[in-house]
Amino acid sequence: MEFVWEWFYWLYDVHGIKLTIFYDEWDRNRFIRGMWTTFHLSALSIFLSIVIGVAGAWLQMSNLVWMRRIVQAYIQFFRNTPPLIQLYFFYFAVDAALSQLFGITGGVLGSYGWAVVSLSFFAGAFNVEIFRAGVESVPRSTTEAAEALGYTRLQIYRYVTLPLAFRVCLPSLNSNLINLLKTTTVAYAIAVPETLYVANQIWSDEYNVFEMMNVVWIVYIVFVGFLVWLMHRWEKSIKIPGYGN
Amino acid sequence: MNNLNWASDQPIVSLKNVHKSFGDLEVLKGVSLDVMQGEVICIIGPSGSGKSTLIRCINALNDIQSGSITVEGQEVHDPKLNKLELRKKVGMVFQQYNLFPHKTALENVMMAPVLVLKQNKDDVARLAQTLIRKVRLDGKEHNYPGELSGGQQQRVAIARSLAMNPQVMLFDEVTAALDPETVKEVLVTIKDLAAEGMTCILVTHEMGFAREIADQIYFTDGGVIVEHGPPETFFSRAKDPRTKEFLSQIL
Numbered sequence: 001m002e003f004v005w006e007w008f009y010w011l012y013d014v015h016g017i018k019l020t021i022f023y024d025e026w027d028r029n030r031f032i033r034g035m036w037t038t039f040h041l042s043a044l045s046i047f048l049s050i051v052i053g054v055a056g057a058w059l060q061m062s063n064l065v066w067m068r069r070i071v072q073a074y075i076q077f078f079r080n081t082p083p084l085i086q087l088y089f090f091y092f093a094v095d096a097a098l099s100q101l102f103g104i105t106g107g108v109l110g111s112y113g114w115a116v117v118s119l120s121f122f123a124g125a126f127n128v129e130i131f132r133a134g135v136e137s138v139p140r141s142t143t144e145a146a147e148a149l150g151y152t153r154l155q156i157y158r159y160v161t162l163p164l165a166f167r168v169c170l171p172s173l174n175s176n177l178i179n180l181l182k183t184t185t186v187a188y189a190i191a192v193p194e195t196l197y198v199a200n201q202i203w204s205d206e207y208n209v210f211e212m213m214n215v216v217w218i219v220y221i222v223f224v225g226f227l228v229w230l231m232h233r234w235e236k237s238i239k240i241p242g243y244g245n
Numbered sequence: 246m247n248n249l250n251w252a253s254d255q256p257i258v259s260l261k262n263v264h265k266s267f268g269d270l271e272v273l274k275g276v277s278l279d280v281m282q283g284e285v286i287c288i289i290g291p292s293g294s295g296k297s298t299l300i301r302c303i304n305a306l307n308d309i310q311s312g313s314i315t316v317e318g319q320e321v322h323d324p325k326l327n328k329l330e331l332r333k334k335v336g337m338v339f340q341q342y343n344l345f346p347h348k349t350a351l352e353n354v355m356m357a358p359v360l361v362l363k364q365n366k367d368d369v370a371r372l373a374q375t376l377i378r379k380v381r382l383d384g385k386e387h388n389y390p391g392e393l394s395g396g397q398q399q400r401v402a403i404a405r406s407l408a409m410n411p412q413v414m415l416f417d418e419v420t421a422a423l424d425p426e427t428v429k430e431v432l433v434t435i436k437d438l439a440a441e442g443m444t445c446i447l448v449t450h451e452m453g454f455a456r457e458i459a460d461q462i463y464f465t466d467g468g469v470i471v472e473h474g475p476p477e478t479f480f481s482r483a484k485d486p487r488t489k490e491f492l493s494q495i496l
Binding site: 149152 | 304306328329332333335336337339341343344345346347356357360361362388389390391392393402405406409
């Protein structure tokens with residue numbers, strides 16, 4: 001590895017291209033930690049937003065009117081407001097309110113925790129709608145067959161409706177999750193040390209804004225590319241012979 | 246599960262003055278019929294006469310407005326009834342097969358006994374293999390529904406219902422969506438079942454088959470049972486003019 005670092009130092013020395021994240025160990029480590037934070041912040045939010053989507057789509061089929069209304073209100077609220085404002089709302093307002101309620105000093109969740117919560121709710125609202133469209137695409141006659149075999153409503157959802165709905169809504173789920181990954185950059189605003197945040201720290205210290213901006217582009221292109229690749233593999237692995245297309 | 250008030254010499258399925266409406270449209274206008282254990286009943290009649298609705302009410306896929314339907318003496322539309330108990334007793338096969346497209350033939354058969362009856366998976370796998378053989382689909386157990394012909398799918402659907410070990414089987418125009426060549430393979434499967442003593446209630450347009458297999462033929466029109474009788478007399482000596490007209494059009 002050493003010669004790689006040396007080559008980047010040579011690049012700076014001779015051409016003035018200042019990529020400290022390669023030859024300066026301090027910058028390199030904080031940048032790697034930043035990318036790692038983006039990675040698990042994204043992974044956790046993606047997972048939780050899918051859980052919210054699956055649960056929300058289930059609750060939307062509820063016989064209780066008020067339950068459907070609550071889910072609908074949640075969707076409207078989180079879909080129609082900017083994610084940065086949602087994040088501020090959780091981090092400043094909700095945290096303060098909960099701290100007061102439970103008599104906690106020093107905050108309930110911290111910036112990382114609130115970023116996960118806020119991003120999951122944000123993407124979850126879209127996921128509910130995406131899964132609902134998938135659920136509605138499953139023919140009534142198919143779920144009826146399960147009903148005639150004695151399945152409970154939850155069993156029908158878990159073993160018949162969801163697996164079929166997933167296959168239909170994967171393309172839209174795909175784009176929403178890509179969006180979520182990109183939106184993790186708003187966590188910058190509450191000092192979660194993710195990729196953009198550490199990049200900013202580095203260019204403030206090293207005066208290499210141009211270089212770091214390019215690095216940040218590439219990092220996100222690679223991250224999104226990886227997610228797209230994963231989703232396509234998943235899509236392929238659950239493809240049913242003779243079904244769909 | 247066993248109803249102590251019911252004995253096997255009483256009708257296993259009994260409908261008394263059943264009325265059913267969809268909104269303002271009354272589909273069943275007082276239907277009564279009794280089915281004894283081991284009997285095969287064919288319900289025939291023009292489209293829209295309420296045949297399918299009638300058998301869908303028997304396993305409570307549709308509710309009814311008034312009257313009574315009992316299976317083994319138990320009221321089907323009693324709100325306190327455990328639907329699972331009813332569905333264990335009554336199997337149903339649909340016109341469009343309605344298999345689970347993301348599961349193989351074998352998995353389709355296995356799912357309900359494992360999930361609903363909580364039976365041991367290995368035992369169920371053996372049972373499912375036996376049923377797949379019974380419907381003559383050996384070698385197709387690992388195919389997905391999309392890889393099977395309509396007739397094959399319908400036989401998987403029959404095996405799937407049989408896996409629940411029902412007392413009564415309902416067949417809702419099960420050959421109506423099939424190619425003429427594949428109709429026969431499904432009918433043969435049903436005939437095997439009937440010969441084994443399974444109580445069967447069929448809605449069908451296959452008159453030749455009905456004549457061959459049925460103990461009783463019921464002719465419905467306009468939401469009522471116009472006429473019924475054993476096939477020998479029904480087809481040759483129908484009394485009601487509506488029955489005669491219907492038969493003259495299709496025979």
